[in-house]
Amino acid sequence: MKITLCFIVIKIKNLNLITQSQTTLIPLLTEIGLIVFALFPPSTIYVEKGRKIFVFVLSFFICYLCRMSFTFPISDHILFEDAFVLVVHKPHGLMVEPDRNNHPNLLQQVKQYLKTTLPAGKDVYAQHIHRLDRPVAGVVLFAKQRAVLKDLSEQFAERRVKKYYEALTLHAPEQRKDRLEQWHRKEKKKATIVEEGTPWAEKVILEYEIQYLPENKFLWKIELHTGKFHQIRAQLASQGCPIVGDSIYGSEALYKPEAIALRAHRLVFAHPVSREIISIETTKDQLV
Secondary structure: OEEEOOOOOOOHHHHOOOOOOOOOHHHHHHHHHHHHHHHOOOEEEEOHHHOEEEEOOHHHHHHHHHHOOOOOOHHHHEEEEOOOEEEEEEOOOOEOOOOOOOOOEHHHHHHHHHHHHOOOOOOOOOEEOOOOOOOOEEEEEEEOOHHHHHHHHHHHHOOOOEEEEEEEEOOOOOOOEEEEEEEEEEEOOEEEEEOOOOOOOEEEEEEEEEEEEOOOEEEEEEEEOOOOOOHHHHHHHHOOOOEOOOHHHOOOOOOEOOEOOEEEEEEEEEOOOOOOEEEEEOOOOOOO
8 A cells, every 4th residue: 555645734823723812722723733734734545446545634624623613711801881872992803894705704603692691582783893803813893782882983974083003014114103195006905005086995094103113123113093904004005005914905924824914002972872981992802
């Protein structure tokens, strides 16, 4: 019998399987799965008479199950809660809302948490007011009652909510403090910065201030005035400063699995009932 292993090149940063906020068991199983998969990938076994049998290693399924089992202690990630709203810190690697593949998501886990706080049989309501990209960590606001959903949504639509981010790059423009007003267009799974007048383009605005860090790194403090698809990622890349770990926009530097060095660290909004100005800041997933 002759056994030939057909090795596959694995780019671990693109597998998107290991997440800092998962339980201890999940990353352990994932790493074991990756090691086994690297040593014994799907193999073609040649036996006498030339018959071929395709063997798929169990680690493939271990990795899949680990990704589909993304959980985290949501009670430790709650930044603010009352009868009307809930503010949660979303870890890197978790989607905010469900997708067609039924991947784990923050909305699902928020509903599971709220169910434990209500009397048995009472309906659970939760709706996110905005989203963060999957590899981005930070503050996410939820409505806990339908009655306040319209008010919170209008605050975002009318740009009355203040959104603050931090990003890490390996390059910086000459202007260490500036306002970027550009034209943005979504193209399939990424965004591009285009010339004014380009069809389907929308104006995007952010302000930034840059702090120099050791080892030739730069920390961007950003106020986001508009909120378009991949806006910060595309605008910083357009300045020759892709966010660390963001290979979609040209970064060749690694950050963490399932993550880029971007976090929504502060959100300011008006409470939908009391009208009090609420400022929520997270200290989790610090970039430096």
